[in-house]
Amino acid sequence: xxxxxxxxxxxxxxxxxxxxxxxxxxxxxxxxxxxxxxxxxxxxxxxxxxxxxxxxxxxxxxxxxxxxxxxxxxxxxxxxxxxxxxxxxxxxxxxxxxxxxxxxxxxxxxxxxxxxxxxxxxxxxxxxxxxxxxxxxxxxxxxxxxxxx
Amino acid sequence: xxxxxxxxxxxxxxxxxxxxxxxxxxxxxxxxxxxxxxxxxxxxxxxxxxxxxxxxxxxxxxxxxxxxxxxxxxxxxxxxxxxxxxxxxxxxxxxxxxxxxxxxxxxxxxxxxxxxxxxxxxxxxxxxxxxxxxxxxxxxxxxxxxxxx
Numbered sequence: 620x621x622x623x624x625x626x627x628x629x630x631x632x633x634x635x636x637x638x639x640x641x642x643x644x645x646x647x648x649x650x651x652x653x654x655x656x657x658x659x660x661x662x663x664x665x666x667x668x669x670x671x672x673x674x675x676x677x678x679x680x681x682x683x684x685x686x687x688x689x690x691x692x693x694x695x696x697x698x699x700x701x702x703x704x705x706x707x708x709x710x711x712x713x714x715x716x717x718x719x720x721x722x723x724x725x726x727x728x729x730x731x732x733x734x735x736x737x738x739x740x741x742x743x744x745x746x747x748x749x750x751x752x753x754x755x756x757x758x759x760x761x762x763x764x765x766x767x768x
Numbered sequence: 769x770x771x772x773x774x775x776x777x778x779x780x781x782x783x784x785x786x787x788x789x790x791x792x793x794x795x796x797x798x799x800x801x802x803x804x805x806x807x808x809x810x811x812x813x814x815x816x817x818x819x820x821x822x823x824x825x826x827x828x829x830x831x832x833x834x835x836x837x838x839x840x841x842x843x844x845x846x847x848x849x850x851x852x853x854x855x856x857x858x859x860x861x862x863x864x865x866x867x868x869x870x871x872x873x874x875x876x877x878x879x880x881x882x883x884x885x886x887x888x889x890x891x892x893x894x895x896x897x898x899x900x901x902x903x904x905x906x907x908x909x910x911x912x913x914x915x916x917x
Binding site for chain 1: 769770772773776777779780781783785786787788805806808809810811812817820821824825828829830831832840841842844845846848849850851852853854856857858859860861862863864867868870871872877878879881882883891892893894895896897898900901902903904905907908909911915916917
């Protein structure tokens, strides 16, 4: 965690947000990440997502079984979801989402939005062409040499 | 949407998952994305996240104001959160998350996990070293030449 914190401080000096993350397996660091949203024009480049992507390249797998993440701040819904998809074993965090909110990084509105029904959310969503889209799902279902996850 | 659907079908043939997304602004396509999770060993490479990253590179901004997304399937919580961070105006989708679940792409467990309190989630989380981590947040708060988002 001290490495994640150090990265978060260095990243502020390097033009990024105050967030760092480290992914470790069996007590060994396998990847790190920092927030490069504004620096790289990438709204998905949060510290945890960046660390997940780097760790997966390192282990050459799309799952991070047996890995733990140390994040200098509690994950936002995007990062927490990504950690579920990656299948990490445990999340350690330092600052809380309330600490983040106090410096104007507020993700609580996204947690609220996700808990609403589709038609109640602030970003409207509308279904169309489902009958045409189902074909790709049928192709997937019938494919024999696929990698499921 | 027909382009997103076409991409989803092509992606199955190209070793990816059956998902495609298109981001458009003022009626013009600015970027596309497909699911490359297993192909690229990147659990964050869902169609929408890939399209967001590509669109942001195209417009050279970390926000996608005024953009709409056409996704061949309803976004998972990671992608929906990313769409909130990107600030898109509207989401069109074709297949539903229930359609996805029927071919073993089940994201409903993540929606459920996100709605739980930290200590009730299946991935345990634990706080540590908050007092040390706060320094980076103070550095950010006091920084004058920062880009907020």
